[in-house]
Amino acid sequence: MIRKLLASFTIVASMAAATPSFAQDNTVNVLYAGSLVNLMERSVGPAFEKSTGLQFRGYAAGSNKIANEIKGKLRRGDVFISASPKVNQSLMGAENGDHVSWYVNFAESPLMIGYNPKSKFAADFKTKRWEQVLQEPGIRIGRTDPKLDPKGAFTVEMMTKAAELYHQPDLVEKTLGDAENPAQVLPEETLVGRLQSGQLDAGFFYSTETSDLKIPAFQPAPELAAKASYTLTILSDAPNNAGAARFVDFLLSEQGRALLKQHGVDVIKPVVTGNGQAVPPSVQAVIDAAQ
Structure with missing residues (x-):
C-alpha cells in the first residue's frame, strides 16, 4: 500500500514539475x-x-x-x-x-499631437496653430515621462525646438511646465484611454496610435519632426x-x-x-x- 502511494506521489510530482516547462515552451x-x-x-x-x-x-x-x-x-x-x-x-x-x-x-512612427474631438478646445485646433491651443487656459495635456519613455523625451525635445522656431522662449514652461509635471505625465499604456474617455483634451502620440484608434491629429512642421x-x-x-x-x-x-x-x-x-x-x-x- 505504501509503495503504491509513493508511486502515485512520484507520478503526480513529475506531472506537476513538467507542467510549468510545457507552459513555458508554449508561451x-x-x-x-x-x-x-x-x-x-x-x-x-x-x-x-x-x-x-x-x-x-x-x-x-x-x-x-x-x-x-x-x-x-x-x-x-x-x-x-x-x-x-x-x-x-x-x-x-x-x-x-x-x-x-x-x-x-x-x-x-512619427510623433503627433492628438486631441479629443469632443473637447471644448477641438474647434480651436482647426483654426489656430497647435502650440497656441496648447497654451490656452484650462486645457488638459497628456504626455509620458521623459525619463521612462522615449516618447516623453521626444515631446520635450519637440517643444524646445518649437520655442525656438516660433520665437517663444517661454513656450515649454507655458505648455509643459516641469519636465515631470505630475498634472501631465502619465504611463504610456494609459495615455490613449485617458484621451478617449475625456480626461484629457490633447496629448502627444505616435502615428500608430492616432491612425489605429482614429484620433484626430496633426504632425508639426518638418523642422520639429520626431519619431519612434x-x-x-x-x-x-x-x-x-x-x-x-x-x-x-x-x-x-x-x-x-x-x-x-x-x-x-x-x-x-x-x-x-x-x-x-x-x-x-x-x-x-x-x-x-x-x-
Missing part, C-alpha cells in the same frame, strides 16, 4: 513599448497564436521603464520591442548586464529562445509587416545592430527576405 513573453498596445494585443498577438499555435503574453510600458526592470531583474521576457535604439544600447555590454547582444530596427524608431531583440536570458525566434520571424514576415502597416506603422527594411552572429538563423533568413 512567448513579449515586453513592448506602450504605444503598441492595440497593435500587439488585438492584432499581432492573436495572429501569431493562430499562425503558430503558441501563446502570446504581452507586457506594455515605457521602453526605458522596461529596460530598467530588466536590468534590475524585476522582469524577464523573451522578446523586447523598444521605441528607441538607445534603450537597447543601455542593455548591451558587460557593464549593462549583457541583456542584449543585437537588435533589429524594423519600423518607425521601433527595434526588437531576443533577450540574452530569454526563457523560451525557440518561441522568441518564432515570434520575431512572424513579426518580420510578410504577414507581420502587413499588420504593422494596417496599424499606421511605417515599415522599413530591417537592419541589424550589434553581434549579427548571435541572430538566430531563422530570423536572419526573414531579415534577408525583407531586403
